[in-house]
Amino acid sequence: MSNGIVAKLDDKLRAKRESFDKIPVVDIAALLDRSNEHKVAKEIRWALSNAGFMYVKNHGIPQDFVDSVFDVSRQFFDLPMSQKMELHVSKSNVALRGYIEPFGENTDPGKTKDLKECFDFGPERSTLEGPFFGPNQWPSSLPELRELTYGYHQKMVDLAKKLLRGIALSLDLSESYFERLMRNPISIQRLLHYPPQTGYIGEEIIGIGAHTDYGNLTILAQDDVGGLQVMNRHGDWVEGIPIHGTFVINIGDLLQRLTNDVYLANMHRVVNSSGRERYSLPYFIDADFNAIIEPLPSCVTDSNPLRYKPVTCGEHKFGRFAASYAHLAKA
Template identity: 85%
Template sequence: MPKDLAARLDDRLRAKRESFDKIPVVDIAPLLDGSNKQRVAKEIRWALMNTGFMYVKNHGIPQDFVDSVFEVSRRFFDLPTWQKMALHIGKSDVALRGYIEPFGENTDPGKTKDLKECFDIGPECSTVEGPFFGPNQWPSSLPEFRELTYGYHQRMVDLAKKLLKGIALSLDLTESYFESLTRNPISIQRLLHYPPQSGYIGEDIIGIGAHTDYGNLTVLAQDDVGGLQVMNRDRIWVEGMPIYGTFIINIGDLIQRLTNDVYLANMHRVVNTSGRERYSIPFFIDADFNASIEPLPSCVTNSNPARYRPVTCGQHKFGRFAVSYTHLSKA
């Protein structure tokens, strides 16, 4: 890399390189095939209590299929700006489907502008039914885009529901606990592109600002570039380096609420100083729009009294999105 392209990070953006056991790797095959669900549940509990993040391997999604979605994502972001803007998320009203230009969404707006571009899809609907539910927008110049990305969304829904069974078991609940909350869940399949940054990089402009995710669960596929940073309990940023063949799983605000802070929805951000384009594919699954989330009785004790009032999933999530998109200010 030429010296003039080398990034010089503000000290507040430096991440400590830790061994991967700081973000544990969980083999979920025994959960999926039923051979040892409780062992996996125990590992999930440790991960979500201590880091809020984990890598999962042996998840059942073929790597060549994941690679094909990365490839079509790159091709989409290589399209001319006018073609991408024709699919702008603002045209989807409250359904929140389509393209988001650089700086078009800011997750930490008081501190950071997000140097990223995105494309969002969700469950296919014929008309706008309300927040997060409506028709997807599709690029006509990439006919394979729809089949690949929507097929990926559907596989992620299936995988996420299996992971939620493991989380339920980790909380000593029946594995079917989340089924009543996820009959028609809010879900977002996002494609992300992070341009590289060079020169001096401060907190005002980075790939994505520090945030927690809003819903239940995130399933993230990373390319090999790196840049994800996760804050540990000592408030040190730790690199979430890519591990081939794994997904990174993290929980969001709703699981932290449900567990009364027993499980941690951890702060994370992206700083791309690699000198390369970075692509990632996060999938977000929440609960049904009107599902009520409140602390589990088993997570409320004399030493840990209830910290949250009940909130509906849709109310919480839409409130978080409303501060990020200007077109929602009148919604």
């Protein structure tokens, strides 16, 4: 609830309220039921080549289930700090599972400290297998967190595969193209809490600093508070206003690399000047750790020459995380 104190944003943090035709809403019902996959694929291509972001509706995930996950997420972040720190991400070593305190991860460390707290988990593993693969950490005082959020994670896995089928078709590839790269993919479900900011807000401390996502695909559920900002092709920050019943979809660095910059991994950030607590549920899916990502031959032309050398998914992603987490400097 607002305390009546209005935030005053630095000019560099102001986002324009523009027509969100620029971040299009794509109805994916015809992709999911296969009644008109190519029509949806065409809309996906426009969205990802021009904005790098899209809202999707008719995605098949019940809103009341999403709301229940938001509720238990709020309960988790309301736990005493001492209980949350017992699950600190550093205790998972390179698996990167657990709690991250405010300022514990900074996505644009040269400019911004991130005023957010997170809880990360992924596919269950009994032992530490390597970067991004290891046991999840769960709070004993909130057992429903595991049941609800892990169930949500599994629904996101399924939805991501369907969206990647549409993305493959949008690139004139076989709909199963991504399956060969994703037999055991890196997959992270994150719970996020952004405290409100009041008074003067500059770039030094905001919810999350400007960044592109590191991997293939992100599926974001956001509450009704707002604060997401996306950079358009003109370099202006545009508000990603919450639209009830939708997910925000964006691609990461690896898909931009795969398409040789035909598709855009767009810069985005969060500035919570609402006076309210903000919560979101981003899900990230990438590829197998050793999957080689290199530009598609169809995306390399005389007018768009080869821009990237091959890279492995895990090497790229872990390198980006290492720049954000202090405990990984010793890993």
